[in-house]
Amino acid sequence: MTQTAGGTSEVRTPLDVRTVLVPASDAAAVGALVDLLPAEAPLSWLRRGEGLVGWGVAASVRTTGPTRFSDAAKWWSETTALATVTDEVEEPGSGLVCFGAFTFSDEPGSADSVLIVPEVIVGRRGDLVWVTTVGDATASLTATTAPAPPADLTFADGALNGPQWMTVVAHAVSRIEAGDLEKIVLARDLIAEASAPIDPRWPLRRLAASYPTCWTFHVDGLFGATPEMLVRRERGLVTSRVLAGTIRRTGDDERDLALAAMLAHSSKDLEEHEYAVRSVAEALEPYCSSMNVPETPFVLHLPNVLHLATDVAGVARDGESSLELAAALHPSAAVGGTPTPVARALISEIEGMDRGRYAAPVGWMDATGDGEWGIALRSGVIDGATVRLFAGCGIVGGSDPQAELAESQAKFVPVRDALTS
Numbered sequence: 273m274t275q276t277a278g279g280t281s282e283v284r285t286p287l288d289v290r291t292v293l294v295p296a297s298d299a300a301a302v303g304a305l306v307d308l309l310p311a312e313a314p315l316s317w318l319r320r321g322e323g324l325v326g327w328g329v330a331a332s333v334r335t336t337g338p339t340r341f342s343d344a345a346k347w348w349s350e351t352t353a354l355a356t357v358t359d360e361v362e363e364p365g366s367g368l369v370c371f372g373a374f375t376f377s378d379e380p381g382s383a384d385s386v387l388i389v390p391e392v393i394v395g396r397r398g399d400l401v402w403v404t405t406v407g408d409a410t411a412s413l414t415a416t417t418a419p420a421p422p423a424d425l426t427f428a429d430g431a432l433n434g435p436q437w438m439t440v441v442a443h444a445v446s447r448i449e450a451g452d453l454e455k456i457v458l459a460r461d462l463i464a465e466a467s468a469p470i471d472p473r474w475p476l477r478r479l480a481a482s483y484p485t486c487w488t489f490h491v492d493g494l495f496g497a498t499p500e501m502l503v504r505r506e507r508g509l510v511t512s513r514v515l516a517g518t519i520r521r522t523g524d525d526e527r528d529l530a531l532a533a534m535l536a537h538s539s540k541d542l543e544e545h546e547y548a549v550r551s552v553a554e555a556l557e558p559y560c561s562s563m564n565v566p567e568t569p570f571v572l573h574l575p576n577v578l579h580l581a582t583d584v585a586g587v588a589r590d591g592e593s594s595l596e597l598a599a600a601l602h603p604s605a606a607v608g609g610t611p612t613p614v615a616r617a618l619i620s621e622i623e624g625m626d627r628g629r630y631a632a633p634v635g636w637m638d639a640t641g642d643g644e645w646g647i648a649l650r651s652g653v654i655d656g657a658t659v660r661l662f663a664g665c666g667i668v669g670g671s672d673p674q675a676e677l678a679e680s681q682a683k684f685v686p687v688r689d690a691l692t693s
């Protein structure tokens with residue numbers, strides 16, 4: 273049952289949902305959740321082996337435009353109100369759950385936003401493993417056959433080639449120096465083409481293994497391993513991991529440690545980071561009764577890059593769902609800029625491409641509104657035999673276009689390697 277929110281008043285079939293705990297003796301035998309996924313429309317949200325995987329479509333909704341978040345939130349409230357749920361686990365992520373991916377822009381473009389209720393969900397949290405089924409669906413907890421790698425893959429420039437993109441970055445720097453805005457995040461795309469349709473489980477398994485501290489996701493063709501948590505709401509606690517400010521790793525541990533120290537003191541990166549933290553703290557403030565915003569960022573080590581990172585935490589004031597909080601936070605200055613409206617307008621004016629669902633909220637939510645919405649970074653979109661990969665960089669007054677191009681190459685590495693190796 274797929275619906276387009278805001279459209280026809282279709283009769284909705286109430287969902288019959290059942291969550292059972294997998295007995296501890298069997299839970300140990302359930303291998304990596306990512307290995308359970310079937311090739312057809314897999315859904316994934318995994319970090320360090322924990323999280324949720326799903327498959328099948330029990331219900332879904334597609335939304336577009338500036339009301340895409342509120343239309344989806346309304347659909348979710350109606351869907352949860354109608355459902356019959358038996359849940360013997362009662363953990364965040366058990367019972368009725370949807371996965372979702374949203375578009376970056378308010379403008380209707382090539383992509384739409386989507387919430388999907390899978391027919392089967394398998395969740396893992398610590399030692400607990402549970403299975404949720406909707407309607408008559410049955411779940412198999414055995415690993416599916418291994419996916420085949422993409423065949424004859426070639427990469428090409430997307431909307432702009434490197435020199436063209438550097439010209440756009442230089443233009444943005446001149447606009448910042450003229451005082452039009454303080455920060456903008458500019459992105460570029462690459463196109464990977466295979467000779468046969470690509471099985472999303474191939475890159476997913478590799479991303480989950482190579483980037484265990486990131487959230488490995490797949491929703492409706494959008495996949496990746498993001499290090500950035502836009503917002504998590506869990507039993508009244510709201511958290512966000514803000515990233516901005518990047519240095520490429522060299523592969524040599526000693527040099528990387530020196531680079532980490534440089535990053536922690538780089539005024540250009542600290543400025544870029546400060547805008548991102550401020551945007552998240554200001555957007556969350558109305559929804560929290562108390563908040564903790566650390567004054568100094570830490571350095572997050574990923575296999576390809578180092579980032580400045582700040583973990584913001586707050587206590588939810590009212591009952592806004594994780595999706596409503598994500599809508600209030602999007603786009604943070606980690607993917608938009610400062611001031612937000614000026615940066616958004618300049619992105620559409622000069623970036624030269626439609627971001628689709630890149631750099632927008634992707635994640636899941638349960639019937640209580642608890643959930644996790646990451647920012648779809650280090651990501652790509654599979655469409656048959658084609659993958660469109662995205663990478664973006666925060667630009668401030670002192671940014672150098674050549675260095676930003678190199679940074680964008682480093683940010684393509686996770687998805688590029690996951691497709692090829």
Ligand SMILES: C=C(O[C@H]1C=CC=C(C(=O)O)[C@@H]1O)C(=O)O
Pocket residue numbers: 457459500515516517518579605606607631649650662663664665666667683
């Ligand atoms: C926009 C991206 O990264 C953001 C998150 C972390 C660091 C960033 C930076 O240093 O520019 C970006 O703000 C991307 O990976 O496409």
